[in-house]
Amino acid sequence: MSATPNAAPPPVLSSPAWSGDTSFLLYQIVLKDFRIRYRNMSLGIFWSVLNPMVMIVLLTFIFTQVFVNHTPKYPLVILTGLIPYNFFALAWSTATTSLTDNSTLFKRIPIRCEMIPVGVVLANIMHLVVQLGLLVVIGLFYGVYPNWHWLWLFLLWGLELICIMGLGLASAALHVVLRDIRYIVESANTVLFWLVPIFYTFAMVPDRFKELYQFNPVSALVLASRLVILEHRHPPETLLWKLALVSAFSFVAGLAIFRKLQSRFYSYL
Amino acid sequence: MPPILASVENLTVRFHPHRQTLLLRQRIRNVFTARDGGSFLALDNVSFSAAAGEGIAILGQNGAGKSTLLSVLAGVLKPDGGVVRVGGRVGALLELGAGFHPDLTGRENLTLYAALLGLGRREIAERFDSILEFSELGGFIGEPVKNYSAGMRLRLAFSVAIHVDAPIVMVDEVLAVGDAAFTHKCIERVKLLRKEGRLLLYVTHATAGLDAVCNRAIWLHRGRLIQDGPVNEVAAAYNSFMADPERRFCDPASRNAPTVS
Numbered sequence: 167m168s169a170t171p172n173a174a175p176p177p178v179l180s181s182p183a184w185s186g187d188t189s190f191l192l193y194q195i196v197l198k199d200f201r202i203r204y205r206n207m208s209l210g211i212f213w214s215v216l217n218p219m220v221m222i223v224l225l226t227f228i229f230t231q232v233f234v235n236h237t238p239k240y241p242l243v244i245l246t247g248l249i250p251y252n253f254f255a256l257a258w259s260t261a262t263t264s265l266t267d268n269s270t271l272f273k274r275i276p277i278r279c280e281m282i283p284v285g286v287v288l289a290n291i292m293h294l295v296v297q298l299g300l301l302v303v304i305g306l307f308y309g310v311y312p313n314w315h316w317l318w319l320f321l322l323w324g325l326e327l328i329c330i331m332g333l334g335l336a337s338a339a340l341h342v343v344l345r346d347i348r349y350i351v352e353s354a355n356t357v358l359f360w361l362v363p364i365f366y367t368f369a370m371v372p373d374r375f376k377e378l379y380q381f382n383p384v385s386a387l388v389l390a391s392r393l394v395i396l397e398h399r400h401p402p403e404t405l406l407w408k409l410a411l412v413s414a415f416s417f418v419a420g421l422a423i424f425r426k427l428q429s430r431f432y433s434y435l
Numbered sequence: 436m437p438p439i440l441a442s443v444e445n446l447t448v449r450f451h452p453h454r455q456t457l458l459l460r461q462r463i464r465n466v467f468t469a470r471d472g473g474s475f476l477a478l479d480n481v482s483f484s485a486a487a488g489e490g491i492a493i494l495g496q497n498g499a500g501k502s503t504l505l506s507v508l509a510g511v512l513k514p515d516g517g518v519v520r521v522g523g524r525v526g527a528l529l530e531l532g533a534g535f536h537p538d539l540t541g542r543e544n545l546t547l548y549a550a551l552l553g554l555g556r557r558e559i560a561e562r563f564d565s566i567l568e569f570s571e572l573g574g575f576i577g578e579p580v581k582n583y584s585a586g587m588r589l590r591l592a593f594s595v596a597i598h599v600d601a602p603i604v605m606v607d608e609v610l611a612v613g614d615a616a617f618t619h620k621c622i623e624r625v626k627l628l629r630k631e632g633r634l635l636l637y638v639t640h641a642t643a644g645l646d647a648v649c650n651r652a653i654w655l656h657r658g659r660l661i662q663d664g665p666v667n668e669v670a671a672a673y674n675s676f677m678a679d680p681e682r683r684f685c686d687p688a689s690r691n692a693p694t695v696s
Contacts, residue, residue, distance in 0.1 A: 177438060177522030177523050178522065179439065179440075179442065180520060180522075181520065184510065185524050186550070186555070187554070190550055190556050194551075198547055202539070270536075271534055274530060274534070275509070275528070275552065432506065433451070
């Protein structure tokens, strides 16, 4: 027989489970995603700026020259709508395919798979930071300066992140079982582009739909961002409560769906 | 008596191959045709236990349930029946392509893989040089892994896996792609790990010289445990079974031998 270590007490046997540094692993997953996204772009981070710039020019042309409207600081209005929408759409769609794209990471190692879609959503924050930088620059150009109300943005974006994580957990898990989900998510994002006040303002929305709009987490964020950035006002309490409610529901439901489907990942990937 | 590091009792895993229809139209069609695709047992009532310092070869033809067994022990697959118990941190299940992203460099993949196996920032920093040295990858560590050969990927994965303090080391048919020198080095290291009191579970098809690595072997056939005993005995029985062109069952120890078509 082979040599035996005598010093150590006999190990306690338990069901196989992962143990290690969870926060470091999550950091590595985010870092990996970020590296892969920007390594193959020769212009790197510039692409994060280019897309909203093109959209601003395009939408400003159409809605000041073709359909004439006289909303003041119109490019800034577009940008405050576009940034939350872009973040939401990109984070949700990349989270949806995250489990199928990264199956090698967890197929043979029993890590908490929730980390994969959550990490992908977090990796999109870099993109967001760059676009918010663009917002500040364009804001300065229009004479809009940061003020204390901007601190509300952290809370708003925090709630939005929780909401997207919930949606991403649910859609990622469903996408493992049913590979059509990504197309449904893409279509939902297209619909959302028109339903979120990006190139129009909340004031233009008919009164009977206003209540409903506030329950759409992306619209709520756009609305609150515009109040904070363009009107120097704090977001109304009811709006915050609605956003918090929707985000909490999304996260809890997303996690529940994820946990329910998790046992099937092994045989479906 | 060395302590037990892994035990499985009445382990059963059932697969449903036809349920894995991945597109909506297939799902809808299945609802209307209402056919159950059937299922098979990937593991059928398997029981054994393994002690520290043992080296156990897992033998069996393709589809016998070897990788399924390791997946259950690694904790990535929940069994449909039976009990699995392991001691300590779950081990790395080494197989080709595990945990690596082709666009990341060897160094980045090393860190990610080590983090996946449970190492923290400080542990990785402490062990980095030792991992790199064992892998002999040298300057290639800065290259993207997509430019690596299968052997180089094995070097990286194996080097990380042996630097994780897991009491159970699982190797699934990977050593075959390494060159002779590295394979020899891996085998020497694996013996050392056994001496340290770790448990080696080794899936392989190469039975020649297996007794240098393992003391014991388990033979699986269609999910059932056919034989569990000293490595040379089990390997001999397995080899004579595989040599038989009709694969008739020739193991007297098994009372309810499966009918082999």
